[in-house]
């Protein structure tokens with residue numbers, strides 16, 4: 001999985017050192033996740049909720065590999081700053097328009113780091129009374145002391161280093177890298 005140790009540089013951008021998950025590895029795992037998810041939901045309405053911004057590439061690849069009917073919507077959460085909707089200790093800048101009650105909700109996250117983001121969102125989403133709530137995370141660092149809900153679907157156990165690319169940013173840059181790389 002550690003496919004390159006060469007120094008790499010995105011044109012005009014910061015230098016990064018190592019590809020941690022290459023395109024082929026990611027695509028293969030996303031295909032498997034799609035199959036796992038389709039098998040896990042034999043019936044009922046499935047709503048795939050992508051947490052922006054980090055999940056946008058993973059989500060778009062993943063839903064094309066889930067071969068069953070589904071709907072897609074998004075969440076934009078903020079830990080501070082101006083907010084439009086407040087519930088408990090999570091603030092949503094965008095609240096899904098789609099009705100959540102009675103549906104299978106699959107929350108898609110790019111990375112579980114400290115787990116704080118997920119812990120807040122899980123409480124909020126449970127209050128919407130879905131039929132079920134599960135998490136699909138591309139990367140899981142296994143750092144959290146306590147997770148309200150352990151991700152049922154995980155792409156890769158991630159090393160505890162800063163990662164970027166395939167949706168993950170470094171100061172808002174590098175989201176467009178087609179692979180996941182480390183800074184050091």
Ligand code: PRP
Nearest residue numbers: 052053054110111112113114115116117
């Ligand atoms: C990142 C990432 C996860 C979250 C994980 O989002 O996309 O959502 O942090 O960290 P945690 O497990 O420690 O809560 P960020 O807030 O950087 O926003 P972004 O998705 O717009 O990049």
